[in-house]
Amino acid sequence: MGKNIVEKILQEHIVEGELVKGSSVGIRIDRTLTQDSTGTMAYLQLEAMGIDKVKTKKSVAYIDHNMLQQGFENADDHKYIQTVANKFGIYFSKPGNGICHQVNLERFSVPGDTLLGSDSHTPTAGGVGMLAIGAGGLDVALAMAGEPYSIKVPKVIKVELTGKLCPMVASKDIILEVLRRETVKGGVGKIYEYGGEGVSSLSVPQRATITNMGAELGATTSIFPSDEKTREYFKAQGRLDDWRELKADDDAKYDEIIKIDLDALEPMVAAPHSPDNIVKCREVSDVKVDQVAIGSCTNSSYEDLMKVAKILKGRKVKNDVSLVIAPGSRQVMEMIARNGALADIIASGARILENSCGPCIGMGQSPGTDAVSVRTFNRNFFGRSGTNSAKVYISSPEVAAVTALTGYITDPRDIDFDIDFSDISTDEFMIDDSMIIVPADTSTEVEVVRGPNIKPFPLNTALEDKLSGKVIIKTGDNITTDHIMPSNAKLLPFRSNIPYLANFCFSTIDEEFSARSKDNPGGFIVGGDNYGQGSSREHAALAPLQLGIKGVIAKSFARIHKANLINSGIIPMEFENPEDYDLISQMDNIEIEGILEGIKNGKLVVTDKDRGVSFSVSVVFNEKEIEMLNAGGKLNSIKLKKGI
Ligand code: F3S
DSSP states (O other): OOOOHHHHHHHHHEEESOOOTTSEEEEOOOEEEEOHHHHHHHHHHHHHTTOSSOOSSEEEEEOOSOOOOOSHHHHHHHHHHHHHHHHHTOEEEOTTSBOHHHHIIIIIOOTTOEEEESSTTGGGGGGGTOEEEEOOHHHHHHHHTTOOEEEEOOEEEEEEEESOOOTTOOHHHHHHHHHHHHOTTTTTTEEEEEESGGGGGSOHHHHHHHHHHGGGGTOSEEEOOBOHHHHHHHHHTTOGGGOOOBOOOTTOOOSEEEEEEGGGOOOEEEOTTOTTOEEEGGGGTTOBOSEEEEOTTTSOSHHHHHHHHHHHTTOOOOTTOEEEEOOSBHHHHHHHHHTSHHHHHHHTTOEEOOSSOGGGGTSSOOOOTTOEEEESSSOOOTTTTSOTTOEEEEOOHHHHHHHHHHSBOOOGGGSOOOOOOTTOOOSOOOOOOTTEEOOOSOOTTOOOOOOTTOOOOOOOOOOOSOEEEEEEEEOOSOOBHHHHSOOOTTTGGGTTOHHHHGGGTTTTTOTTHHHHHHHSOSOEEEEOTTBTBSSOOTHHHHHHHHTTOOEEEESOBOHHHHHHHHHTTOEEEEESSGGGGGGOOTTOEEEEOOHHHHHHHTEEEEEETTTTEEEEEEOOOOHHHHHHHHHTSHHHHHHHHHTO
């Protein structure tokens, strides 16, 4: 029987288990990436494993999230990552070289290889046909140590593209359409594999925009074939040797097929506060805009910025709009600087930011009170911009640039501009890898430099058979990792200092949570549907761990967060009957007995002592997960195995 692309790559990489839908397999990880916000913790964990060098083909540490360096903490973290990378044989992309996913696509992506990254937008590399998965920092540390990465064999959904995008309709509109149909939790347990004749009209950066924002579906990853367009991209990046063809067999089978006619798509936006809240631009053309931000790992390629420059050339940004632009990498910045496009952008009145994540995580450029911001990013969750009252719309670069000129959300087809994008593609990127530091051959002489803000990560204790404690918080549906552990400009410098960060756990929705947890150790969290969606932030599990949380009972969990909870030895439990959620209240005393046996059988009974009611929760884990929970987390279980 023919195979799809996902099956082909999985088959080549399986080291444990068999390729049977729904069963767990261990896959070999060829490459890893980290960024600074998750990297410090991943490298502290790698150090704790007692290995000499990473076992992957290539691992890269990027610095892209926090470049503001308002205190010594960031500079210290950067130094720590650089020195620890040097010691363990990891390439180091210096601050200023660009956003991890953009630089990875340009300089390190390889079709057919597996990539595990401690950032939820790692699937960006699926744009070249890589099986690229976002995971917690600990999973990435383990992959660097040569451990297989365990996943459930996912369902493979084919997204069949036909036709061709009309002028001013972008690849961003393709992924917005997929999100409109599938929603932010429609992709859980699935990989989206793109195919059909419409694929050949999309460039690699356009494909990478789609696979990047595929993360918002909750999907394991998204992937494109590696074809002639991919070959051209690798040739232009001077990396033809890294290219290989990758396509699905003609008789490949899929679990589902979604069809999208590219000719029929229109410019769209994701309205506040969810990436699946999709509306057509023309339906919101009365929305007045205060800020436009262009960049992020979703839309900051050379192609994107050239389109923006063409739209802005000879025109002026509206007086009451602030337009900020962050190119995705030094390669992009240098190319638009040398060909004059940057001058056109500056002349329009745009503000140029560093090649980094920046405003995407509220790291500068937070909108004003009640302001409307149109951003080419991937997420518009409540509060992520740094301003709780702001309304963030997600759009393509074309919509964003035109909107900056008109001051209202604008469908670019409604503006009478005579713009031709046909000459944008390049057959030769400017290549300069001098900001990528090659690691030392011998690690013994390398000294790892640690600043005072770098604290050891918290460790759980072995699982007990009976747990009792209070419900410290009861949340609603769709709680994001941003809600659980906010990551704003003030907190990001403390990512390697969990005891301090934990003081701000849930602070955007409940300022007393941290204090209540400390007063009532051994407590529980009760959540609604899709608990822990959004960023892969491991800290959203480590902060509750630091505060002594023992379990989370929710209607359903987002995949990466659930894995992070297990890694931390916190039990994720799902209401068997979602209506039981209504039985329980904040600060109720609950008790769970027979846990050690129950997690093997997939079921526990929770008793609410205050209400005098009991209900069942489902706890379906694979063998490894049970091992981890028993040991009090993944690192404890690895240490036990290795006798450390
Ligand atoms: Fe950075 Fe935002 Fe992407 S934080 S990695 S640009 S999602």
